[in-house]
Amino acid sequence: MNFYPAKLQSILDDLAMFPDRVERIQVLISIADRFKNPTEGEHPKPYPDDHKVPACESEAFVWVSLDDERKLKLEVAVLNPQGMSAMAMAMILKDSLDGESPETAAHVSEDVIYDIFGKELSMGKSMGLMGMVRLVKHFARDLAGTK
Amino acid sequence: MIIEQRGYAPTHNLVSTEWVEDHLEDSNLRIIESNEDPLLYVSGHIPGAVEVDWTRDLNDPLRRDYVDSAGFQALCERIGITPDTTLVFYGDKSNWWAAYALWVFSLFGHRKCLLMDGGRLKWESEGRPTSRESATVAPTQYPRSERDDSAIRAFRSQVLDHVARSGKLIDVRSPQEFSGERLHMADYPNEGALRGGHIPHAKNIPWARAVNPNTGEFRSAEELRALYEEEAGLASTDDVIVYCRIGERSAHTWFALKHLLGYQNVRNYDGSWTEWGNSVGLPIER
Structure with missing residues (x-):
């Protein structure tokens, strides 16, 4: 059984209400439609390589920081305008992990991508989406170690 | 153009x-x-x-x-x-x-x-129209037709025979996969193989070289000939087999050779490196 924080589990429960593939994709697209890249003031380009999501063909970048209460703030950029799956994944991670502790985020199972997108993802697509989760976890683990 | x-x-x-x-x-x-x-x-x-x-x-x-x-x-x-x-x-x-x-x-x-x-x-x-509405199509009657694998698809045994005849092969993977430096395409680790390298006699022309990276358009026939004929040594009358890792990138090269340059005998080996590089006893070059 995979571990998911409450907000992420809630999103997955909502998605599970759409067993039909097309309906689920439409829900994911509506999630992706809310995605916005960081402004130049927030993160100027070119983005640093150590924030680039490994294996992501949509050229996604991730930043994870802590607020004054040691709660996570997640930011994601997706440079490929056709990177719809990456945008949906970014919004789901942001909706579910913003405000969580870094310890919680560090334990999210990477298999969440299959619970979101289904198991019919191509290898390239799944590796890119999994890479985004891994990078968020990597930064969260680093932040969990800082007091 | x-x-x-x-x-x-x-x-x-x-x-x-x-x-x-x-x-x-x-x-x-x-x-x-x-x-x-x-x-x-x-x-x-x-x-x-x-x-x-x-x-x-x-x-x-x-x-x-x-x-x-x-x-x-x-x-x-x-x-x-x-x-x-x-x-x-x-x-x-x-x-x-x-x-x-x-x-x-x-x-x-x-x-x-x-x-x-x-x-x-x-x-x-180009700002051309798009739609989010699913297309409504009237179902049709399509006669059942047997798949014909003989003309444009190659199987392992046929590739072995082709190698024995010193037939022409185009490996469309990355140079790192071709050389054996990498056992899988970057970012596709589960589609790798136990052995690295390429099928004997194959020439390496990565698939994406056939397109303009800025527009996604295919290169001109002259540019394609420079790639496949001057660089890889093909001739339009050759019997050619193309391959990659599972046959999808090489389908793109198959299209360029078959339809854009008009080669008559081009087959796609969809078993590709995930079959060849994992099979026991098959010849490999590095």
Whole structure:
């Protein structure tokens, strides 16, 4: 059984209400439609390589920081305008992990991508989406170690 | 450069985005989008286009093979085509998956298969119309046709015979995969192999060299000949086998050789390196 924080589990429960593939994709697209890249003031380009999501063909970048209460703030950029799956994944991670502790985020199972997108993802697509989760976890683990 | 000025073979099967937009109302034409990203089609597609998903629609769900004749018949009837329908394929990643879908349709003998130059990215970048509405198509009757693997598909034993005859092979993977430095394509670790290298005698022309990276359009015939004939030593009369790791990138190169340069004998070895590099006893070069 995979571990998911409450907000992420809630999103997955909502998605599970759409067993039909097309309906689920439409829900994911509506999630992706809310995605916005960081402004130049927030993160100027070119983005640093150590924030680039490994294996992501949509050229996604991730930043994870802590607020004054040691709660996570997640930011994601997706440079490929056709990177719809990456945008949906970014919004789901942001909706579910913003405000969580870094310890919680560090334990999210990477298999969440299959619970979101289904198991019919191509290898390239799944590796890119999994890479985004891994990078968020990597930064969260680093932040969990800082007091 | 417009397609007509690129010097392709007379039956080049490549159409422009402009041509496709001019034919959106053509009732005997079906536009088919085939992508890697499963969200792209639903997020907006050419009006009237249907989706063919390479995993769900083209592959046998159990065996490593393509759908059988009944599966292909069901697919064709679902997307509302007859043997006389002209199909226009397009998709993401410079038509990588679209060319693969076109190749599978060709295995079943569907003759009127065209590819839209530049694919999805070019259509969007030109500001052409898109729709999020699923295409409504009237189901059709499509006769069951046996898949013919003999002309454009190669199997392992045939590739072995080809190697023994010093036949021409084009490996369209990255130089790192070709040299054996890497056992899988970057970012595709589960599609790797136990051994690295390439099939003996193969020449390495990565698939994407056939397209302009800025526009996604195919290069001109002169540029393609420089790649495949001057660099790789092919001649238009050669019996050629192309391969990659599972046969999808090489379907793109198959299209360039077969349809743009007019080669008569080009086969795609879809077993590719995931079969060859994992098989016991097969010859490998590095």
